[in-house]
Amino acid sequence: MGKGRLEAFSDGVIAIIITIMVLELKPPQGTALADLTQVLPGWLRYALSFVYVGIYWVNHHALVERVAKVDGALLWANLHLLFWMSLIPWVTAWAGENPMAPVPVALYGVLLLLCSVSFMLLSWRLQRETDPDHVAAWGSRKNRVSIVLYALAIGLSLMHPPLGAVVHVLLALLWLVPERAPRTSLSIPSGSMDREG
Numbered sequence: 001m002g003k004g005r006l007e008a009f010s011d012g013v014i015a016i017i018i019t020i021m022v023l024e025l026k027p028p029q030g031t032a033l034a035d036l037t038q039v040l041p042g043w044l045r046y047a048l049s050f051v052y053v054g055i056y057w058v059n060h061h062a063l064v065e066r067v068a069k070v071d072g073a074l075l076w077a078n079l080h081l082l083f084w085m086s087l088i089p090w091v092t093a094w095a096g097e098n099p100m101a102p103v104p105v106a107l108y109g110v111l112l113l114l115c116s117v118s119f120m121l122l123s124w125r126l127q128r129e130t131d132p133d134h135v136a137a138w139g140s141r142k143n144r145v146s147i148v149l150y151a152l153a154i155g156l157s158l159m160h161p162p163l164g165a166v167v168h169v170l171l172a173l174l175w176l177v178p179e180r181a182p183r184t185s186l187s188i189p190s191g192s193m194d195r196e197g
Helices: 004-023 033-064 072-086 088-097 102-128 132-138 141-159 161-176
Strands: none
Touching: 004 033, 004 072, 004 088, 033 072, 033 088, 033 102, 033 161, 072 088, 072 102, 088 102, 102 141, 102 161, 141 161
16 A cells, blocks of 8 residues: 555544644633633643644654555554544643643643654654664654653653643754754655654
8 A cells, every 4th residue: 555545644633633622722701811811821732732743743744755655554553643642632621721730731741752652653663664774763862862751741740730841841842953864875854843752
């Protein structure tokens, strides 16, 4: 099977995820500018989740771009990632409505961790189909450090939710900063963001 259906399905699911997230946003109860403070945490959590979904979308494209053929194992690995990503709207809404509650903020971190691990598993599954140096970049030190920081954010969220949220923001910023790609015989697509993991 070609990769076109995999890409189209993944793009569709990701577009739906973003649509559901924006539909979960609540307007302020009043009409004064001060009323915006009631909904600001939800909007900020939405913005953070939008950035994370965007990072995954860009990096999913860069990863799948080099695939020549799709097999059943790749389809299931991709569905594994999309499953965790599909829960982002729900946990975003819950953490946005309860920004100081330990469990919703920690669960947000758990979901980010599961998305990261599933993305790394997808990239490892593609190792046979792509240039080994390219795939090695997906399991880079930056990816491993991120896994540790996602886990740290979960613990911090349970003790002091704002600290966990700060780590979530810092990790998103980390992945928005491009990393130098390793030199390979195949060039990594220009303009693509760094690889999320």
